[in-house]
Amino acid sequence: MSSQEQPRLDQNPPSASQMQHLATRLQHHPYQPPEGFSAVEPGVHHASTVLFANVAAMRARDWRSKAGYTYGLHGTPTTFLLEERLASLDGARHCLLCPSGLSAITLIDQALLVQGDHILLPANAYGPGREFAERLLAGWGITHSLYGPLATAEQLDALITPATRLIWLEAPGSVTMEMPDLRGLAAAAKARGVRTAIDATWAAGIALQPFDLGIDIVMQALTKYQSGGADVLMGSVSTRDDTLHEALLFAHMRLGLGVCGDDAAKVLRGLHSLPLRYHAHDAAARRIATWLQAQPQVAQVLHPALPGSPGHAFWARDCSAAAGLFSVVFRDEIEAAQVDAFVEALHLFKIGYSWGGPVSLAVPYDVQAMRPAGRWPHKGGLVRLAIGLEDAGDLIADLKQAMQRLLI
């Protein structure tokens, strides 16, 4: 006990708790703040240990139930609130939070697949999720095949085997931005009794309602638009089906997945402005993509909402908005090194992975190396742009000055 501590104790009549030593009193302070506190933000709860009133209450607790609390990993008021709000956003009944978008993908695979199973992935699937299938699932005796980004229902059907348990969808696909025929693919899977899961990160619960198209599981990288701050990693898995949710919940728990209250609070705060931000990103991205289409250095702009982009008709049929993410393919004669120089000449666009945050980003990709041989028609370099919340005119001016390095 410090010497400064002593006088304060002397001034007050000692209570039962003050008779205990400082080390104990610091852990068991009697003060309880008044109930009835109400604020816009719901407060952040942190817990590994959750306290029970008595042994009977502890024994009666069911970790699967959201009627109470069992252990930090099984949920706190903060994580339950976020799960419920995300379930509403996705039009789901259930939602589970994961520590990253990638862990949400791998949770779905691990929850639903066993040795001997087969899955289908689009050739433009999020790269790390595909690598999970190539490396880890393969090692566990779970095989996969790739289908073309614009595969028809018939083409997908032809790849389904009696061992196929899960078909992954992604709308649009990563980097090359093809919008698939979600309705057709979901119907083909359903007709063969195979479950579908979609990586719907781009739509963020705003542009597309996957459950209404017959898809069984919706996965989101909340790291992107739901957070919006470029400062938190999180993923979610939503379902309407109770049995499916039970399987996912069990794997979620036994894999030890959980998120921290501070991160959940950041995403909760991001959700307030999600629709406003999403539509602002959308409007700016379409303006910039349209400007880029008219530049002589550009062979094609891959943005699902632009006519002529692969899968545009499916976007027009199924989507009500678009994200601020798209790719630019340069003309064949522009060397890869020039494309890199273009990216480095940008001032407002920063070089970095991820998207959905306030700052615009540019990343060059070697698509020939990412796709099965002979499948990607372009020779020119590709740059993916994530449009942030800067003024669209300023971003165009930035692109324009960097484009001057590519004069042809």
Ligand SMILES: *Cc1c(COP(=O)(O)O)cnc(C)c1O
């Ligand atoms: C970013 C991203 C992910 C992974 O999210 P992380 O939180 O970075 O793990 C998954 N899918 C898509 C389409 C993404 O863009």
